[in-house]
Amino acid sequence: MNKKLMPSVRVVVAMSGGVDSSLAAFLLSESGEKGFEVIGITLKLWDYSEVGGDLYKDGRCCSLEAMNDARNVCQKIGAPYYVLDFREEFKDEVISNFINEYKKGRTPNPCIVCNTEIKWKLLWNKAKKLGAEYLATGHYARIKHSPEDGRFLLLKGADPQKDQSYALWGLSQENLSKTIFPLGELTKKEVRELARRYDLKTAFKEESQEICFVPDDDYERFLREWEDGYSAKDLSQIKSGPIYDLKKKKLGEHKGIPFYTVGQRRGLKIAAGKPLYVVKIDPEENVIYVGENKDLFRTTFVVSDLNWIYIPQLEDKMECLVKIRYMHTPAKAVISPHFENVGTGLVEGSEIPLSGVPVRNKNRTTTRVVPTKSDAHKKNARASSCTPLKVLVEFEKPERAITPGQSAVFYEGEKVIGGGVIEKTLS
Amino acid sequence: MERKIYLDHNATTPVHPEVLEAMLPFYQEGFGNASSIHSFGREAKVALEESREKVARFLNADPLEIYFTSGGTESDNLAVKGVAWANKKKGNHIITSQIEHHAVLESCKFLEKEGYEITYLPVDRYGLVDHDELKKSIKKETVLVSIMHANNEMGIIQPIAELAGLAKEKGVYFHTDAVQSTGKMKIDVNELNVDMLSLSAHKFYGPKGVGALYIRRGVRLTPLAHGGHHEKSRRAGTENVPGIVGLAKALEIVHSDMQKEERRLKSLTETFFKKVTERIPDVFLNGHPVLRIPNTLNLSFKGVEGESIILNLDLKGIGVASGSACTSGTLEPSHVLSAMGVPGDLAQSSLRFSFGRSNSIDDVDYVVQLLPEIISKLRAMSPIYQK
Numbered sequence: 001m002n003k004k005l006m007p008s009v010r011v012v013v014a015m016s017g018g019v020d021s022s023l024a025a026f027l028l029s030e031s032g033e034k035g036f037e038v039i040g041i042t043l044k045l046w047d048y049s050e051v052g053g054d055l056y057k058d059g060r061c062c063s064l065e066a067m068n069d070a071r072n073v074c075q076k077i078g079a080p081y082y083v084l085d086f087r088e089e090f091k092d093e094v095i096s097n098f099i100n101e102y103k104k105g106r107t108p109n110p111c112i113v114c115n116t117e118i119k120w121k122l123l124w125n126k127a128k129k130l131g132a133e134y135l136a137t138g139h140y141a142r143i144k145h146s147p148e149d150g151r152f153l154l155l156k157g158a159d160p161q162k163d164q165s166y167a168l169w170g171l172s173q174e175n176l177s178k179t180i181f182p183l184g185e186l187t188k189k190e191v192r193e194l195a196r197r198y199d200l201k202t203a204f205k206e207e208s209q210e211i212c213f214v215p216d217d218d219y220e221r222f223l224r225e226w227e228d229g230y231s232a233k234d235l236s237q238i239k240s241g242p243i244y245d246l247k248k249k250k251l252g253e254h255k256g257i258p259f260y261t262v263g264q265r266r267g268l269k270i271a272a273g274k275p276l277y278v279v280k281i282d283p284e285e286n287v288i289y290v291g292e293n294k295d296l297f298r299t300t301f302v303v304s305d306l307n308w309i310y311i312p313q314l315e316d317k318m319e320c321l322v323k324i325r326y327m328h329t330p331a332k333a334v335i336s337p338h339f340e341n342v343g344t345g346l347v348e349g350s351e352i353p354l355s356g357v358p359v360r361n362k363n364r365t366t367t368r369v370v371p372t373k374s375d376a377h378k379k380n381a382r383a384s385s386c387t388p389l390k391v392l393v394e395f396e397k398p399e400r401a402i403t404p405g406q407s408a409v410f411y412e413g414e415k416v417i418g419g420g421v422i423e424k425t426l427s
Numbered sequence: 428m429e430r431k432i433y434l435d436h437n438a439t440t441p442v443h444p445e446v447l448e449a450m451l452p453f454y455q456e457g458f459g460n461a462s463s464i465h466s467f468g469r470e471a472k473v474a475l476e477e478s479r480e481k482v483a484r485f486l487n488a489d490p491l492e493i494y495f496t497s498g499g500t501e502s503d504n505l506a507v508k509g510v511a512w513a514n515k516k517k518g519n520h521i522i523t524s525q526i527e528h529h530a531v532l533e534s535c536k537f538l539e540k541e542g543y544e545i546t547y548l549p550v551d552r553y554g555l556v557d558h559d560e561l562k563k564s565i566k567k568e569t570v571l572v573s574i575m576h577a578n579n580e581m582g583i584i585q586p587i588a589e590l591a592g593l594a595k596e597k598g599v600y601f602h603t604d605a606v607q608s609t610g611k612m613k614i615d616v617n618e619l620n621v622d623m624l625s626l627s628a629h630k631f632y633g634p635k636g637v638g639a640l641y642i643r644r645g646v647r648l649t650p651l652a653h654g655g656h657h658e659k660s661r662r663a664g665t666e667n668v669p670g671i672v673g674l675a676k677a678l679e680i681v682h683s684d685m686q687k688e689e690r691r692l693k694s695l696t697e698t699f700f701k702k703v704t705e706r707i708p709d710v711f712l713n714g715h716p717v718l719r720i721p722n723t724l725n726l727s728f729k730g731v732e733g734e735s736i737i738l739n740l741d742l743k744g745i746g747v748a749s750g751s752a753c754t755s756g757t758l759e760p761s762h763v764l765s766a767m768g769v770p771g772d773l774a775q776s777s778l779r780f781s782f783g784r785s786n787s788i789d790d791v792d793y794v795v796q797l798l799p800e801i802i803s804k805l806r807a808m809s810p811i812y813q814k
Binding site: 039080082084125126128129130131 | 734735738739741742804805808
């Protein structure tokens with residue numbers, strides 16, 4: 001893009017204070033190659049005083065240091081910079097979803113909720129009010145406009161190690177049409193080199209891997225402390241209960257459903273001759289089931305709460321690659337429209353209750369989950385002719401630890417077909 | 428170069444060139460420690476005491492009653508905590524208002540944790556403290572009443588003399604935070620009838636990091652900082668002589684043409700308000716229509732968040748604020764507007780314009796020309812605004 005051709009197109013860059021978003025802002029700015037009018041914004045999403053953990057531990061997003069670093073980069077490129085306070089909204093949308101999912105025995109992806117509900121909804125609304133035409137972030141992913149059908153496609157980032165398309169499956173067509181990912185074609189190594197070359201203060205900053213609002217990575221501590229501060233009633237609902245093996249033989253006691261994740265091995269406190277893993281969590285009965293590693297492998301699962309990107313709707317069976325957590329290598333599978341009333345009732349795993357509409361999807365215009373069991377038949381019957389509300393995924397080979405609450409993202413090569421949230425495993 | 432207009436003089440003001448000129452010698456040749464015996468110290472000490480005399484004169488106080496501090500916040504803390512701690516034997520009750528600056532409010536909250544009882548007086552819809560409420564609230568355990576002179580967010584001026592009179596009758600100390608009024612109007616501690624008064628240099632074209640607390644002779648007060656005999660042992664720490672010289676000089680400058688500047692600012696804000704309301708519908712004035720400092724206008728633009736207006740104006744080079752600079756960046760509507768009973772949505776849409784010496788009628792015209800477009804764009808995007 002030529003500088004002269006884009007004199008005053010305004011773009012808001014969401015800045016975490018890390019090297020990626022710093023370089024994204026730089027590249028888009030007049031100092032960089034794209035020549036947009038950049039506005040840097042950091043969202044204040046939480047406080048150390050609220051979430052616990054160490055205020056002085058390195059400069060992660062939402063720390064003072066992170067904001068100082070982002071401000072410094074904006075000063076350098078001559079861009080205005082603002083910190084917007086979204087703490088209430090973050091609590092309502094992301095943290096409450098995080099806690100509720102764990103309570104239901106599921107393992108949430110808060111970054112994905114934050115992307116769809118905070119960054120691409122609230123921040124984008126704010127950006128429009130500032131006259132911005134685009135929203136940019138430092139994600140490693142690419143967007144392509146497909147002239148044939150007019151759709152905006154989401155593609156993996158060019159760096160296979162860093163690809164972050166998994167966390168972006170919830171973006172709507174409107175979102176994608178108004179988003180720029182300046183790092184999509186770059187590798188992390190190139191990003192660091194460029195940041196160093198342009199003398200950005202954040203060039204050498206360390207990567208953050210954990211959930212941002214659990215800075216010490218101790219989510220059990222977070223759940224306990226947050227609940228303490230939030231509502232004692234909620235805390236009292238967390239009860240210890242039995243740990244069974246798959247034959248329902250009691251092996252020990254668990255501390256409470258929210259503190260376990262499918263696939264977890266550590267912290268079970270069971271003496272057995274072989275390694276044991278959490279295989280299934282039953283929040284209704286307050287039971288944790290454990291088994292051997294082989295018991296973690298499953299083939300079939302249901303995904304709900306869907307968003308489609310490459311296609312307008314899944315009409316029929318489709319072969320694709322499916323990724324079931326951030327660090328998972330996508331595996332071959334067949335996805336097909338799934339209707340709840342088609343004989344899935346009593347299969348193993350189905351006792352995990354339906355979660356209803358997750359908090360985060362309450363305003364999205366894409367398909368929604370059936371809200372309750374009782375009227376599922378009626379709604380599905382009506383919907384079946386046009387809108388499949390769920391997707392059945394059948395892996396070619398069994399995969400380890402398919403975890404309810406995590407996102408499943410469907411790929412065709414580089415392209416994201418769509419995604420959703422894993423509801424339950426079937427077999 | 429883009430035009431820049433500063434309309435946030437209640438947050439801070441630029442140092443007047445003559446103030447800077449008066450300060451500079453005391454960073455270099457006059458660098459001495461005012462407590463030193465030798466000539467270097469004496470020079471600083473002379474400047475310090477001359478400044479004290481000057482400040483006292485403008486406040487109609489005795490130089491012995493002027494204590495220099497690091498600014499308004501420290502002055503407020505010293506007055507509130509100092510009196511509370513020193514008068515424990517008499518009682519543990521303090522009266523303040525709901526619309527104070529956080530320097531007073533947070534000091535009171537801190538004392539509450541120490542076991543003090545605090546009464547936060549309500550205000551009416553114009554932001555005025557109720558005379559009768561204060562009268563009713565004073566009891567035998569009351570040791571201090573602290574009510575601000577001019578409110579930083581709204582510009583409302585409280586009838587301090589009258590309120591202080593009530594406290595005096597009952598033998599209760601009265602403190603006023605005059606950080607926003609000092610330099611904008613005449614301050615006479617005897618007319619105001621107060622025992623303590625806080626002021627801060629950077630609000631009237633002096634440097635940041637220096638202020639003063641007037642403490643009437645005889646007031647019992649425990650210091651916050653210990654460590655030396657500075658400021659008659661009520662505020663230990665080597666005196667910030669250049670800053671203090673700057674404070675006194677700034678006060679002198681603003682007093683040299685105060686009435687003229689008051690009239691000029693009053694006319695600017697009135698013109699601004701008139702033009703804004705002519706061109707933009709659904710604009711509301713917050714605070715008292717008459718009892719106000721001349722430079723401050725707090726307006727609510729129905730249906731638009733104040734924050735969005737601020738950012739849009741910033742992108743055009745215009746600096747304004749919503750509420751106080753100390754609390755901006757938080758979502759809660761201003762505690763002052765809440766206390767005045769302004770509904771949440773109107774409180775969220777409030778904006779503070781505070782004019783100063785650098786502003787002219789051209790600035791008014793420029794902003795008035797830009798504002799309608801910003802407001803109508805934001806209103807068009809607002810889900811709640813209907814024409």
